[in-house]
Amino acid sequence: MSNTPLTPGVVAGRLSPEEYDRNFGDAYPPLDEHEALVAADRCYFCHDAPCIAACPTEIDIPLFIRQIQTGMPQAAGRTIFDQNILGGMCARVCPTETLCEGACVREAAEGKPVKIGQLQRFATDTVMAKDAHPFRRAPATGRVIAVVGAGPAGLACAHRLAMHGHDVVVMDGRDKPGGLNEYGIATYKTPGGFAQAEVEWLLRIGGITVKTGVRLGRELALAELREDHDAVFLGIGLAGVNALRAEGEAHDHVHDAVDFIADLRQATDKRRIAVGRRVVVIGGGMTAVDAAVQAKLLGAEHVTMVYRRTRERMGASAHEQLHAVSKGVQIITGAAPVRILGDGAVTGVEFAYTAEGKQGLTTAGESFVVPADQVFKAIGQKLEAAPGGLDLDGAKIAVTGPGRTSLAGVWAGGDCAIGGDDLTVTAVKEGRDAAEDIHATLMGAATVAAQ
Amino acid sequence: MANLATDFVGIKSPNPFWLASAPPTDKEYNVRRAFEAGWGGVVWKTLGLDPHIVNVNGPRYGAVWGADRRLLGLNNIELITDRPLDVNLREIKAVKRDYPDRAMVVSLMVPCEEDAWKTILPLVEDTGADGIELNFGCPHGMSERGMGSAVGQVPEYIEMVARWCKQHTRMPVIVKLTPNITDIRYPARAAKAGGADAVSLINTVSSITSVNLDTMSPEPMIDGKGSHGGYCGPAVKPIALNMVAEIARDAETAGLPISGIGGVTTWRDAAEFLALGAGNVQVCTAAMTYGFKVVQEMISGLSEWMDEKGYTSVAEVSGRAVPNVTDWQYLNLNYVAKARIDQDSCIKCGRCFAACEDTSHQAISMSPDRVFEVIDEECVACNLCVNVCPVEGCITMEPLAAGEIDKRTGRPVDPNYANWTTHPNNPGAVKAAE
Numbered sequence A: 001m002s003n004t005p006l007t008p009g010v011v012a013g014r015l016s017p018e019e020y021d022r023n024f025g026d027a028y029p030p031l032d033e034h035e036a037l038v039a040a041d042r043c044y045f046c047h048d049a050p051c052i053a054a055c056p057t058e059i060d061i062p063l064f065i066r067q068i069q070t071g072m073p074q075a076a077g078r079t080i081f082d083q084n085i086l087g088g089m090c091a092r093v094c095p096t097e098t099l100c101e102g103a104c105v106r107e108a109a110e111g112k113p114v115k116i117g118q119l120q121r122f123a124t125d126t127v128m129a130k131d132a133h134p135f136r137r138a139p140a141t142g143r144v145i146a147v148v149g150a151g152p153a154g155l156a157c158a159h160r161l162a163m164h165g166h167d168v169v170v171m172d173g174r175d176k177p178g179g180l181n182e183y184g185i186a187t188y189k190t191p192g193g194f195a196q197a198e199v200e201w202l203l204r205i206g207g208i209t210v211k212t213g214v215r216l217g218r219e220l221a222l223a224e225l226r227e228d229h230d231a232v233f234l235g236i237g238l239a240g241v242n243a244l245r246a247e248g249e250a251h252d253h254v255h256d257a258v259d260f261i262a263d264l265r266q267a268t269d270k271r272r273i274a275v276g277r278r279v280v281v282i283g284g285g286m287t288a289v290d291a292a293v294q295a296k297l298l299g300a301e302h303v304t305m306v307y308r309r310t311r312e313r314m315g316a317s318a319h320e321q322l323h324a325v326s327k328g329v330q331i332i333t334g335a336a337p338v339r340i341l342g343d344g345a346v347t348g349v350e351f352a353y354t355a356e357g358k359q360g361l362t363t364a365g366e367s368f369v370v371p372a373d374q375v376f377k378a379i380g381q382k383l384e385a386a387p388g389g390l391d392l393d394g395a396k397i398a399v400t401g402p403g404r405t406s407l408a409g410v411w412a413g414g415d416c417a418i419g420g421d422d423l424t425v426t427a428v429k430e431g432r433d434a435a436e437d438i439h440a441t442l443m444g445a446a447t448v449a450a451q
Numbered sequence B: 001m002a003n004l005a006t007d008f009v010g011i012k013s014p015n016p017f018w019l020a021s022a023p024p025t026d027k028e029y030n031v032r033r034a035f036e037a038g039w040g041g042v043v044w045k046t047l048g049l050d051p052h053i054v055n056v057n058g059p060r061y062g063a064v065w066g067a068d069r070r071l072l073g074l075n076n077i078e079l080i081t082d083r084p085l086d087v088n089l090r091e092i093k094a095v096k097r098d099y100p101d102r103a104m105v106v107s108l109m110v111p112c113e114e115d116a117w118k119t120i121l122p123l124v125e126d127t128g129a130d131g132i133e134l135n136f137g138c139p140h141g142m143s144e145r146g147m148g149s150a151v152g153q154v155p156e157y158i159e160m161v162a163r164w165c166k167q168h169t170r171m172p173v174i175v176k177l178t179p180n181i182t183d184i185r186y187p188a189r190a191a192k193a194g195g196a197d198a199v200s201l202i203n204t205v206s207s208i209t210s211v212n213l214d215t216m217s218p219e220p221m222i223d224g225k226g227s228h229g230g231y232c233g234p235a236v237k238p239i240a241l242n243m244v245a246e247i248a249r250d251a252e253t254a255g256l257p258i259s260g261i262g263g264v265t266t267w268r269d270a271a272e273f274l275a276l277g278a279g280n281v282q283v284c285t286a287a288m289t290y291g292f293k294v295v296q297e298m299i300s301g302l303s304e305w306m307d308e309k310g311y312t313s314v315a316e317v318s319g320r321a322v323p324n325v326t327d328w329q330y331l332n333l334n335y336v337a338k339a340r341i342d343q344d345s346c347i348k349c350g351r352c353f354a355a356c357e358d359t360s361h362q363a364i365s366m367s368p369d370r371v372f373e374v375i376d377e378e379c380v381a382c383n384l385c386v387n388v389c390p391v392e393g394c395i396t397m398e399p400l401a402a403g404e405i406d407k408r409t410g411r412p413v414d415p416n417y418a419n420w421t422t423h424p425n426n427p428g429a430v431k432a433a434e
C-alpha cells in the first residue's frame, strides 16, 4: 500500500508489514533460562516480603523465585497458580512498578527491583508449555454455580469452584471468553493469541461449561439464574462508557477508545485498521495510554493525549506515561475538552485550560485547538446496567466481605463490584475469594443440613 | 607506589604474587604469558619421574557457584604434569633464562626413596631454577601411589624427604603441606626439623563437589563413576588462613617462612595471608577463572593499600596480625557490644529479623511498617544479623563503653580484661591472687 504516516485522513496501511510485526510483537520478550537465573539470583528472600503484600493475589514471590533459582520453574509456576490461576496474563499486564516490583527492597536499595513480572512469566510459561493441567478437581459436590462474565474475575471464580468439585456454567455476552484480556489489553502485552490459549488451558481443569453470546438483561435474567443454580457470581466488568458531554461528539471518526482497542485486538491483520494522521485521545488512564500508543504504532503521525487534571492524578502510572512518551505520544495535562470541531468529519478538538480549586475543577477563559482527523474518548468505563434488585454503591455493585451482594446467593467481583483497583490481578483475586466464600457457604450449609 | 619486591628464602621476585603449581604453570607458553601479564613468580607444575603419568580423558573439574554463577569453589582430579620430564626441564631453563628477575620454583613429587630424589634434584638444578617445592599435598591419585598427601599426612616422611633434599641440592627447599590432616602444626614442625627453608600451604582439600542425580555419580563423572578430588578457590580461603596462622604463632615453627595459598582472588585476600604470617602468596583458581590479568588488580590494590597505611615493604606487612590471633580462652569476656541498625540505609528486607527471631535471640523487633530495631535487653552481639544483611554497613556492632549499663545483664561494663581462665563458671579457673 502506498499510504504513509503523512497520508491525510483516516486510512489503513500506513506502515510496512515489518513495521506492523515489530510494533505489535512482544513488547517485553520472555527471559531465556540464563536470564531467568541471573534475575532470580537477585532476590533476597525477604522475611514477610513486601512484594507479597503488594500483590493483590498475594503470590509467594520469594518462594517461587527461589524455586526458579534451584532449577524448578515448574514448581515455581505451581506456587503462582495456587494463588492466581491467571498468573500468566498477570505476568504480562500487571503494572508491576506500582505493585510487587514497586515494593521490592532492591527498588529501595538500588532503584532496580528484581524482575518479578518477567520471572513470573518464565515460570508460568514453563508450566503452560506442558500438556497437562497442574490442578485436579475434588470429588463432585453435585452443586452447580452460574458465573456471568468470562473476564478474569469470572474465570478465576469458575476455576476455583471447579477445583472444589462444583460444576460451573460460565455465560458471556461476547463471542469469545476472556473479557478485557481478549478485548482490552494492549496487543503488544499479550501477542500470539495468549488470551485464548490461557482460557483453553484454564478450562482443562474440567467441570466448566462456557456459553458465549448470552447476555444478562437480554437472554438471561438474574432471578432465573438464582432459581436454577446453587449460587451466582457476577463478573460482568464495566461494559458501558462515560459520556463526554461535549458538543460535536457525533462527528465522524470520533470513537470510544475501548471499541478501537477491541477492534485492534480482534484484527488478525493490523494493516487493515484505519488510523488518523492526527489523533487526539481524551483521558488519562490506562485505556487512554493504550489507545494513544497503539494509534502511534499503527502509523499516526501525531498523537496527543489530553487529560483534564495534573500529571500526578493521571490513572496511568508513571511507567505507562513514560512508555507513551517513548513511543512519540505527546501528553497535555490540565485541559478539558470544550467542543469537538468539524463539518461531518472531525477536524480538531477545542480544549480549555483547567484549574483545581475549592469548587473542584474549573475552566479558565483561555482555550486552544488541537487539530485532529480522529478522536478517541477514554474517560472511563462504567457499569452498563445494574442487574435487577442489586444494591449499588455509587456506580458499582455493592459488596461486603468476599464479594457478597445484597441478594442472598449472589456474589460479585472484578471491575463491576465496589472496592479494589480496576486491574486484571484485582479481578482475579476477587473472583477467587468469592469462589472460596461460595464454597464455604454451600458446604457449610450441607454440613448443617446433615446434622 | 609501595615497593612490592619480595625476598622469600633468598628467592627474589618483583611482587609477592606467584602462580601456584597447577595447570597455569604446566608449560612454557603459559608461564611466559603469565610473566608478561605481571606475575612475580611461578611454581612450575609438579614434575615426576618418567614414564610420565597420564590424566583422565574426561572432565577433571567440578565446581560450586554462588549468586550469578560466580565460581566459589573448584575441585579437580588432575594429577601432576603429564608431559615428559625432559620437555619440562628444557622449558623451565628457557623461561628462567629469559625472565631472570622472576621467581622460578619447581614443584617435585617422586617416590619416597632417596635415590629418586638424588636423581631428579641435579636435573632441576641444571635449569637455573631458584628453588624447589615438595608436593606433599595432592589428595587424589598420587596419594594412592604412596606420594602426595600420603607423604604429607605422615610427619616422619616429611622430615625424611626434606632432609634428603637439603642434602642433595643447594636450592632452597619449600615443603607444600596438605590440609587433609587434623593438626597442621605437626607436618610444619616436621618440615622444619628436616631442614626445610619454608612451608607453603594449603594444597587442595579432599572433596566431592556435587552428585549428578540422573546418573547417581559424583561430579566430575568419568564413565559413570567419580572420584574425590581436591577443592580450592575462594571457598577454601578460611581454612587456609587458619592453617597459616596456626603455623605462624606456634612456638616451634615461629619464624619459619610461609608461602600462603588457598583462595587468593583479590589484593585483599593476599594482604590477609600476609598479615597472618605469609611472606608471599600463590594463586591458582583465580587465574584459572579470570585469566592471568587478575594479577594487575592484585598488584595495584596491594600497593594502593600499603601506601594508604604507610607500609613501605611487603615484609613490613608480613605477620602484623599474628600477635592478635589467640585462643578462645584468652578472649576478653568483659567486652560487650550491641548490634545497631542504621535506619537510613535499611532497605527493610527483614532478613535480620528472620535470622534473629527464628534462630537466635529474638533481639530484633519488627513494627507493622517494617522498621527493624535491636532490643538491647536481648542482644548478645552474636553478629548473625550483620552477616545476613544484604546492605554492607547497615548493621554494625558497637562496643559499649566501660561503665555503660548492658541492658541484657543489667550490669555496668567492667573496664578490666577478664577471660575464661579466671571465670567463676570455669571449674578449672585459676583463682586470681588476692
Ligand SMILES: Cc1cc2nc3c(=O)[nH]c(=O)nc-3n(C[C@H](O)[C@H](O)[C@H](O)COP(=O)(O)OP(=O)(O)OC[C@H]3O[C@@H](n4cnc5c(N)ncnc54)[C@H](O)[C@@H]3O)c2cc1C
Residues within 6 Å of the ligand: A093, A094, A095, A148, A149, A150, A151, A152, A153, A154, A171, A172, A173, A174, A177, A178, A179, A180, A181, A184, A185, A186, A189, A214, A215, A216, A217, A235, A236, A237, A238, A239, A258, A261, A286, A287, A290, A413, A414, A415, A416, A421, A422, A423, A424, A425, A427
Ligand atoms: C483498554 C484497557 C486496557 C487495560 N490494560 C490493563 C493492563 O495493562 N493491566 C491491568 O492489570 N489491567 C488493565 N485493564 C483493566 C483490566 O482489563 C480489568 O480490570 C479486568 O479485565 C477486569 O476484569 P473483570 O473480569 O472484572 O471484567 P472484564 O474483563 O471486563 O470482563 C467482563 C466480562 O463480562 C461480560 N459481560 C459484561 N456484561 C455482561 C452481561 N450483561 N451479560 C453477560 N456478560 C457480560 C463481558 O463481555 C466480559 O467478557 C485495562 C482495561 C482496559 C479497558
Ligand SMILES: Cc1cc2nc3c(=O)[nH]c(=O)nc-3n(C[C@H](O)[C@H](O)[C@H](O)COP(=O)(O)O)c2cc1C
Residues within 6 Å of the ligand: B020, B021, B022, B023, B045, B046, B074, B075, B076, B078, B079, B080, B081, B107, B135, B137, B138, B176, B202, B203, B204, B231, B232, B233, B234, B236, B261, B262, B263, B264, B282, B283, B284, B285, B286
Ligand atoms: C587443576 C589443578 C591442578 C593442581 N595441580 C597441582 C600440582 O600438580 N601440584 C601442586 O602442588 N598443587 C596442585 N594444585 C593445587 C594448587 O597449587 C593450589 O595449592 C590450590 O589450588 C589452592 O590454591 P587456589 O585456591 O588459589 O586455587 C592443583 C590445583 C588445581 C586446581
Ligand code: SF4
Residues within 6 Å of the ligand: none
Ligand atoms: S576448557 Fe573446555 S575446551 Fe578447554 S580443554 Fe577444557 S573442556 Fe576442552
